[in-house]
Amino acid sequence: MFSPKEMPSTASTLFSAYASFAATMMMVRSMANEIVPYELRAYLHSALNYLFTSRSSTLTLVIDECCGMARNQVYEAAELYLRTKISPATDRLRVSKTPRQKHISAAIEKGEEINDKFENLQVKWRFVCTEPKDQRSNDEKRFFELIFNKKFKDKVFDSYLPYVLLRANAIKEQQKVVKLYNRECPSDDIDGGGWGMWGSINLEHPSTFDTLAMEPELKQAIVEDLDRFLRRKEFYKKVGKAWKRGYLLYGPPGTGKSSLIAAMANYLKFDIYDLELTSVYGNSDLRRILLSTTNRSILVIEDIDCSVEVQDRQNPDEFQASSTSKVTLSGLLNFIDGLWSSCGDERIIVFTTNHKDRLDPALLRPGRMDMHINMSYCTTRGFRVLASNYLGIHQSKTHHLYEEIEDLIDNTETTPAEVAEELMKSDDADVAFGELLNFLKRKKAASIEIKEEEGSKKTEEDQEAKRLKLTRIARNFRKKAIKGKRKKKRSQVTSQRV
Ligand SMILES: Nc1ncnc2c1ncn2[C@@H]1O[C@H](COP(=O)(O)OP(=O)(O)OP(=O)(O)O)[C@@H](O)[C@H]1O
Numbered sequence: 437m438f439s440p441k442e443m444p445s446t447a448s449t450l451f452s453a454y455a456s457f458a459a460t461m462m463m464v465r466s467m468a469n470e471i472v473p474y475e476l477r478a479y480l481h482s483a484l485n486y487l488f489t490s491r492s493s494t495l496t497l498v499i500d501e502c503c504g505m506a507r508n509q510v511y512e513a514a515e516l517y518l519r520t521k522i523s524p525a526t527d528r529l530r531v532s533k534t535p536r537q538k539h540i541s542a543a544i545e546k547g548e549e550i551n552d553k554f555e556n557l558q559v560k561w562r563f564v565c566t567e568p569k570d571q572r573s574n575d576e577k578r579f580f581e582l583i584f585n586k587k588f589k590d591k592v593f594d595s596y597l598p599y600v601l602l603r604a605n606a607i608k609e610q611q612k613v614v615k616l617y618n619r620e621c622p623s624d625d626i627d628g629g630g631w632g633m634w635g636s637i638n639l640e641h642p643s644t645f646d647t648l649a650m651e652p653e654l655k656q657a658i659v660e661d662l663d664r665f666l667r668r669k670e671f672y673k674k675v676g677k678a679w680k681r682g683y684l685l686y687g688p689p690g691t692g693k694s695s696l697i698a699a700m701a702n703y704l705k706f707d708i709y710d711l712e713l714t715s716v717y718g719n720s721d722l723r724r725i726l727l728s729t730t731n732r733s734i735l736v737i738e739d740i741d742c743s744v745e746v747q748d749r750q751n752p753d754e755f756q757a758s759s760t761s762k763v764t765l766s767g768l769l770n771f772i773d774g775l776w777s778s779c780g781d782e783r784i785i786v787f788t789t790n791h792k793d794r795l796d797p798a799l800l801r802p803g804r805m806d807m808h809i810n811m812s813y814c815t816t817r818g819f820r821v822l823a824s825n826y827l828g829i830h831q832s833k834t835h836h837l838y839e840e841i842e843d844l845i846d847n848t849e850t851t852p853a854e855v856a857e858e859l860m861k862s863d864d865a866d867v868a869f870g871e872l873l874n875f876l877k878r879k880k881a882a883s884i885e886i887k888e889e890e891g892s893k894k895t896e897e898d899q900e901a902k903r904l905k906l907t908r909i910a911r912n913f914r915k916k917a918i919k920g921k922r923k924k925k926r927s928q929v930t931s932q933r934v
């Protein structure tokens with residue numbers, strides 16, 4: 437213990453000792469700074485840090501929502517992917533649904549964590565949201581943290597994150613709502629580009645390849661063609677062809693041309709652009725409209741025989757005159773062959789017509805439309821599909837009216853639309869099939885009547901032709917007889933002179 441008298445002198449001794457120590461240290465430090473080069477000092481500093489700070493075995497990847505102005509694809513993929521990983525351990529979820537979404541979607545809320553396993557890798561995801569600096573500013577920052585053991589760094593970069601991106605793409609495809617673009621759609625639609633541009637609605641057409649009444653072989657051929665088309669990106673590049681495919685659907689009204697287009701769109705998850713050519717002002721307008729369509733889409737031009745000036749190819753003068761106001765077939769074909777080739781990927785073009793025979797040969801030339809699909813009248817196998825669609829009767833099952841119905845279907849020109857309309861008349865199969873049978877009987881009777889009428893007309897025509905022929909023969913015979921008489925007379929006169 438210090439006596440009160442000793443205290444000041446001890447404190448001053450201590451202070452002077454500390455001061456001299458500090459001065460010495462400063463001198464040593466400045467000497468060391470001069471003697472030891474900067475690089476060596478930095479190295480020593482970090483080595484000491486490494487030795488004395490506690491080392492973490494985990495690595496955290498920060499995945500920001502945006503990279504500059506663009507959206508970060510890894511962030512978007514993580515958001516979608518993690519929706520499928522929500523477990524009962526999650527406490528808070530964000531729930532939403534936009535008018536275009538079919539289902540309610542749930543995503544994790546800020547601060548929530550999700551554990552995931554990928555082969556022998558265990559990771560933890562955390563969703564972080566920074567609070568905006570003040571209430572009015574919109575500078576909230578959102579990001580995911582991906583936390584895992586450092587030794588798996590390569591695996592995460594080379595396998596896990598690519599897997600997350602792939603899965604997210606598949607989920608996006610699955611959730612995609614197919615849209616129907618039309619230039620008459622309301623312009624306040626978020627995808628609408630104003631007057632004269634494309635607006636869209638969800639494609640609500642429920643048609644699929646399963647519900648289409650067609651010959652199974654033809655259906656199979658179309659599905660395979662579409663699959664091959666999707667697979668062959670590299671092939672198209674290699675042979676220098678645009679990655680597009682054209683289908684011409686032809687057949688009478690009500691045979692399922694539009695239903696097939698909807699089935700294609702639903703199968704591929706491609707949007708449909710339904711183009712009414714008569715509303716396009718000219719070829720340059722057409723170019724502008726088509727350039728504003730997106731990849732992975734189906735461009736549909738219905739009733740192509742009624743939509744374009746098909747004669748203009750044979751008459752270039754007329755083409756000049758009409759090109760300012762009308763879309764010409766040559767304009768359309770040029771666009772499909774040329775311009776589009778260089779700027780569109782995964783495009784499908786479908787033309788439909790009720791009269792293939794009226795189409796310009798340029799459109800039918802091989803290589804123009806890759807597949808010509810004949811949508812014909814209903815067949816017995818088509819009828820079985822419709823019976824299954826409308827009345828839930830399995831295609832392998834039968835009904836006591838089937839034999840009669842199928843015989844009439846084979847022997848009349850009945851469209852699937854007509855069959856569908858009859859089957860819709862009742863939920864009771866007996867009643868619905870009865871209605872269909874009566875309809876087919878009436879149809880058959882009507883067709884016999886028409887044939888008889890045509891037959892009697894033909895007989896009348898034949899008789900008239902026969903009468904004309906006989907008259908012609910008789911006239912010729914008379915002419916010949918007169919000629920013969922004259923000749924005989926002339927030769928008599930000559931012999932008298934001689
Ligand atoms: N092949 C089919 N398979 C299933 N349903 C069909 C088929 N054909 C027609 N239908 C039914 O008839 C309705 C009309 O058919 P759709 O509009 O597809 O015919 P279309 O050939 O496009 O006729 P149009 O030439 O008049 O445009 C469809 O909504 C569907 O209910």
Ligand SMILES: [Mg+2]
Pocket residue numbers: 693694695738
């Ligand atoms: Mg149609």
